[in-house]
Amino acid sequence: MTTYIARRLLQTVSLLFLLSILLFTLVNLAPGGPLAGQGRSRHISPEKVELLKRQFGLDKPLPTQYLIWLVGNDWMKVDTDGDGIEDGYGTRLGILRGDFGFSFRTRQPVLVEIGQRLPNTIYLMSITMLAALLIAIPIGIVSALRQYSSFDITVTTFSFAGQAIPEFWLGLLLILIFYAWLKNPFNGEPLLPAGGIQSINISGFNLGDRIAHLILPVATGAFGWIAWYSRFLRSSMLDVIHKDYLRTARAKGLPNRMVLYKHALRNALIPIVTMLALDLPTIFGGAVFVEIIFSWPGMGRLYYTAAQQRDYPVLMAVLIIGAAFIILSNLLADLLYGILDPRVRYE
Numbered sequence: 001m002t003t004y005i006a007r008r009l010l011q012t013v014s015l016l017f018l019l020s021i022l023l024f025t026l027v028n029l030a031p032g033g034p035l036a037g038q039g040r041s042r043h044i045s046p047e048k049v050e051l052l053k054r055q056f057g058l059d060k061p062l063p064t065q066y067l068i069w070l071v072g073n074d075w076m077k078v079d080t081d082g083d084g085i086e087d088g089y090g091t092r093l094g095i096l097r098g099d100f101g102f103s104f105r106t107r108q109p110v111l112v113e114i115g116q117r118l119p120n121t122i123y124l125m126s127i128t129m130l131a132a133l134l135i136a137i138p139i140g141i142v143s144a145l146r147q148y149s150s151f152d153i154t155v156t157t158f159s160f161a162g163q164a165i166p167e168f169w170l171g172l173l174l175i176l177i178f179y180a181w182l183k184n185p186f187n188g189e190p191l192l193p194a195g196g197i198q199s200i201n202i203s204g205f206n207l208g209d210r211i212a213h214l215i216l217p218v219a220t221g222a223f224g225w226i227a228w229y230s231r232f233l234r235s236s237m238l239d240v241i242h243k244d245y246l247r248t249a250r251a252k253g254l255p256n257r258m259v260l261y262k263h264a265l266r267n268a269l270i271p272i273v274t275m276l277a278l279d280l281p282t283i284f285g286g287a288v289f290v291e292i293i294f295s296w297p298g299m300g301r302l303y304y305t306a307a308q309q310r311d312y313p314v315l316m317a318v319l320i321i322g323a324a325f326i327i328l329s330n331l332l333a334d335l336l337y338g339i340l341d342p343r344v345r346y347e
Contacts, residue, residue: 005331016323027316027319069101070094095320100316101313103313114302124291124296125298132221136225144237159227168289171220174220179216237268241260284299
């Protein structure tokens with residue numbers, strides 16, 4: 001197992017290096033460039049744009065820009081007082097030493113930008129994924145045990161609908177229903193807030209207000225996951241419950257509940273582990289449509305804003321860290337296979 005993990009980690013480093021080259025090249029070759037918006041502004045002169053290019057190292061060849069981004073340098077001129085004039089020297093450490101540079105948009109360190117948004121995304125996406133699993137797993141089990149029943153047909157219809165309905169459409173529909181149409185009978189205000197992480201007029205932590213702001217984004221994000229997970233678990237359970245080893249377990253006198261939940265469910269969860277591991281990066285990256293629709297200050301909205309305003313340092317940081325999460329999630333899924341299925345060995 002140790003040898004397998006070491007080999008996979010080495011492959012991960014190589015793959016991340018190749019991905020960093022590819023992503024850096026694609027992002028920087030996109031039409032317009034990072035200062036296209038400022039170049040079109042009437043309030044910024046062409047001379048100021050040239051100063052900004054030198055400040056951010058954008059006047060250098062692309063391979064040099066990549067090396068500065070990767071390993072840094074100790075001679076880059078910087079604007080120390082924010083007036084657009086290079087009046088000092090600074091050290092750029094490079095991403096290998098944890099320095100993702102500064103945002104073109106806010107002039108803040110990229111890691112500060114991410115640090116402000118990441119807790120909100122983890123907060124939202126963890127609750128969304130947990131709610132989806134708590135609903136989908138029982139639905140999938142019951143649907144498999146009652147195959148072709150009215151419950152199973154209803155769940156199948158729901159699964160197709162959940163996979164077909166776009167998140168942005170569902171989110172807007174929920175806002176229309178619970179914010180615009182339905183009102184609180186006591187004060188006439190909207191039944192649920194339309195967006196944000198908490199009400200503006202409430203200071204500090206208020207549990208009821210936080211729950212109210214979670215309901216619509218969690219429902220929007222979990223709807224599709226519930227459909228996927230319940231459908232996959234149903235198919236996996238149907239494949240497992242007819243295996244010979246389960247018939248043998250029943251023949252030995254084991255209670256049916258133990259046969260189903262200790263043996264069948266354990267093996268049926270393997271495909272779910274695959275999906276869950278691949279969905280784990282979403283906890284970091286956030287759900288872009290959900291965060292935009294509900295004005296949630298998270299990573300998905302940060303990524304959208306960075307892409308829209310050509311904030312390349314922030315965009316690259318989100319892409320690279322997201323890629324690392326995806327690769328490590330695949331490794332985690334492989335390791336969990338060995339725990340759930342004793343037949344899997346990494347020798």
